[in-house]
Amino acid sequence: MTPASPLRLTPQREFIKSLMGIGKRLATLPTKEQKTKQLTSELLVLNHKLPARVWLPTAAFDHHVVRVPHTQAVVLNSKDKAPYIIYVEVLECESFETSAIPVRIPETRIRSARSADNLLPECVGITAEQRAGSFSTVPNYDNDDEAWAVDDIGELQVELPEGHTSSSDNISQFSVDSITSTESKEPIFIAAGDIRRRLSENLAHTPTTFRKDPEDPSAVALKEPWQEKVRRIREGSPYGHLPNWRLLSVIVKCGDDLRQELLAFQVLSQLQSIWEQERVPLWIKPYKILVMSSDSGMIEPVLNAVSLHQVRKQSQLSLLDYFLQEHGSYTTEAFLTAQRNFVESCAGYSLICYLLQVKDRHNGNILLDSEGHIIHIDFGFILSSSPRNLGFETSAFKLTSEFVDVMGGLDGDMFNYYKVLMLQGLIAARKHMEKVVQIVEIMQQGSHLPCFHGSSTIRYLKERFHMSLTEEQLQVLVEQMVDGSMRSITTKLYDGFQYFTNGIM
Numbered sequence: 001m002t003p004a005s006p007l008r009l010t011p012q013r014e015f016i017k018s019l020m021g022i023g024k025r026l027a028t029l030p031t032k033e034q035k036t037k038q039l040t041s042e043l044l045v046l047n048h049k050l051p052a053r054v055w056l057p058t059a060a061f062d063h064h065v066v067r068v069p070h071t072q073a074v075v076l077n078s079k080d081k082a083p084y085i086i087y088v089e090v091l092e093c094e095s096f097e098t099s100a101i102p103v104r105i106p107e108t109r110i111r112s113a114r115s116a117d118n119l120l121p122e123c124v125g126i127t128a129e130q131r132a133g134s135f136s137t138v139p140n141y142d143n144d145d146e147a148w149a150v151d152d153i154g155e156l157q158v159e160l161p162e163g164h165t166s167s168s169d170n171i172s173q174f175s176v177d178s179i180t181s182t183e184s185k186e187p188i189f190i191a192a193g194d195i196r197r198r199l200s201e202n203l204a205h206t207p208t209t210f211r212k213d214p215e216d217p218s219a220v221a222l223k224e225p226w227q228e229k230v231r232r233i234r235e236g237s238p239y240g241h242l243p244n245w246r247l248l249s250v251i252v253k254c255g256d257d258l259r260q261e262l263l264a265f266q267v268l269s270q271l272q273s274i275w276e277q278e279r280v281p282l283w284i285k286p287y288k289i290l291v292m293s294s295d296s297g298m299i300e301p302v303l304n305a306v307s308l309h310q311v312r313k314q315s316q317l318s319l320l321d322y323f324l325q326e327h328g329s330y331t332t333e334a335f336l337t338a339q340r341n342f343v344e345s346c347a348g349y350s351l352i353c354y355l356l357q358v359k360d361r362h363n364g365n366i367l368l369d370s371e372g373h374i375i376h377i378d379f380g381f382i383l384s385s386s387p388r389n390l391g392f393e394t395s396a397f398k399l400t401s402e403f404v405d406v407m408g409g410l411d412g413d414m415f416n417y418y419k420v421l422m423l424q425g426l427i428a429a430r431k432h433m434e435k436v437v438q439i440v441e442i443m444q445q446g447s448h449l450p451c452f453h454g455s456s457t458i459r460y461l462k463e464r465f466h467m468s469l470t471e472e473q474l475q476v477l478v479e480q481m482v483d484g485s486m487r488s489i490t491t492k493l494y495d496g497f498q499y500f501t502n503g504i505m
Contacts, residue, residue: 008053015054015065018046019086020296023254026075026082035075035082036217043070043086051102056088056248058288058300063090063246066102066239072229074218076251077307077364083253085218085301087229089237092244105238208325210306210314219310225370226303251299256380258297260451262289263443264379267356270435275348278428282348282421283341285375302377304370308363319402327372338372342406343414345373346399347421351429353397354481355436355464356382361398383440383451383461395488396481404486422478423471430465437462 022042026035051066067089076083093099210223230247234240268286275282288300308319315322323342327335352358359381367375407415429436440461444452451457466474 011052012054015052016057016292019252020254020292022046023082023084023252023296026084027080027255029082032075032217035084039073039075039084040070043068043073046070051091051104053096053101055096056090056250057290058250058298059090059248061092061246062094062096062099063092063248064096064099064102065090066104067237069233069237072221072233074221076218077216077309081253081255083251083299085221085249085251087233088248088250089233089239090246090248091239091242092246102239107238208311208315208317208322210310216310216313219306219314222306222310223314249301249303251301252296253299254296256296257294257449258289258291258299259294259443259447260382260449261297261299261379262291263440263449263451264356264358264382265289266439266443267436268352270432270439271352271355271429274432274435275425275428278424278431280421280424280428281344282351282425283345283373284348284352285345285373287377302367302369302375305367305373305375308366308368308374311368312363318405320405323372323406326370339406339408339414341372342374343418344421345375346403346407347418347425349374349376350397350399350422350485351425352376355429355461357384357460357464358382358397359385366398381451384453384457385450395485397485399482399485399488401486419478419482422482423475426466426474426478427471430467433462433465433467 022039025042026038029035029038047068047070050068051064054065055063056065065088068086069089073084073086076085091102208223210219212220233247234245237245239245265286265288268284272284272286285302287302290298292298306314311317311319311322315325317325323335323338324330327338329335353361353376356379358376358379360378361376365376365378367377369375404410404415407418409415437458441458443449444458466477469477
């Protein structure tokens with residue numbers, strides 16, 4: 001993202017301040033239903049100030065925010081706080097500094113706006129003169145403070161050029177041309193047996209549909225495939241017809257210090273790079289963290305993923321049965337691919353949890369994506385800290401019997417593959433131990449974060465790389481850690497504690 005001039009940052013500061021203020025106000029409301037209604041109404045007000053010279057800091061390209069579809073935002077599952085996820089419509093541009101702010105298109109003008117050819121903003125190469133020919137009224141956004149302060153910009157009058165065909169006419173013409181083109185080709189014959197096979201495969205694994213849950217409103221929203229969400233929101237947006245339209249998402253979190261999350265992101269990114277360099281097929285998903293203050297920030301959402309808690313509560317199935325329902329029977333290519341993805345990600349996060357001593361590993365903090373990967377989120381308790389210092393979780397990592405079942409059982413090839421990956425990943429990581437340790441040492445300097453409680457944090461971290469052990473001894477260590485984690489009573493106790501105190505299954 002190209003940095004903007006300090007004199008032009010006022011709208012951006014107000015935009016971020018508004019998002020954080022919403023999160024803090026939501027935390028004061030007692031129920032999820034009230035939080036959701038408040039979130040929707042506050043975002044609706046926020047939309048009156050868009051488009052403006054504002055951007056989403058977690059994005060990797062220059063853009064202007066044009067709209068936040070308020071009805072799509074949801075409050076995430078949290079007992080005390082009120083983190084929420086929003087979807088943000090933006091228009092990509094060549095340069096945030098030099099590109100003009102996109103023209104506001106009112107919601108009531110969505111039909112006529114889509115059929116106009118000359119509605120592209122300057123950030124896709126349309127000049128001011130060309131745009132002036134299409135609008136009788138164009139708001140002036142040169143003054144950024146004034147732009148953010150505007151609550152009701154008024155309707156834009158769109159004038160269609162003579163002879164311009166509507167979008168429906170274009171669609172009709174396209175359909176006729178397509179049919180004509182298709183009919184001119186040779187007929188294609190499909191065997192009845194192939195049709196029966198495809199139908200039976202589709203019926204065999206109908207993906208689970210999540211129900212609306214007032215206590216967990218995010219479940220349905222997160223279950224929806226990202227591409228379907230993009231298509232649906234784009235169809236209902238007055239800006240959706242523009243070729244440079246993009247949809248982004250972000251989690252806004254208030255009441256938590258995200259600096260430990262940032263430390264975890266840096267370590268995960270480093271280990272991911274190490275494993276790629278050493279060609280070890282471990283899979284992890286570092287997600288971006290943006291620290292805004294000592295108690296607020298933004299988090300990049302993991303797309304196409306729901307928590308294991310949501311899976312269990314919504315489907316009422318075991319993890320293996322859910323896999324079978326989502327991906328097909330044991331011998332299908334889809335299931336085998338998802339199973340391999342699960343094993344490679346499980347091995348990666350097992351090592352992450354061991355090296356960083358990640359705690360608070362209940363099923364609300366472990367996601368499962370549509371490809372079968374598991375993804376650990378929420379690294380608020382790492383290294384020397386644990387939730388309320390209860391000391392429940394004493395195993396090296398979380399490895400439940402349900403995880404092992406998905407891997408094919410204790411005697412299965414994929415479970416052996418999991419242990420091989422653990423060994424290979426630990427050998428690769430210790431070859432580059434200093435790269436990981438340096439990140440933690442830098443973050444520790446002058447820090448009062450709870451993860452650095454005591455003077456022995458770095459020493460214990462180095463010990464977990466086991467530099468003095470041979471590879472044969474490391475293999476024995478991995479076997480012991482896997483066996484101990486599978487049989488861990490404390491893991492079951494902590495899951496039970498979370499269920500009885502927070503309702504997390």
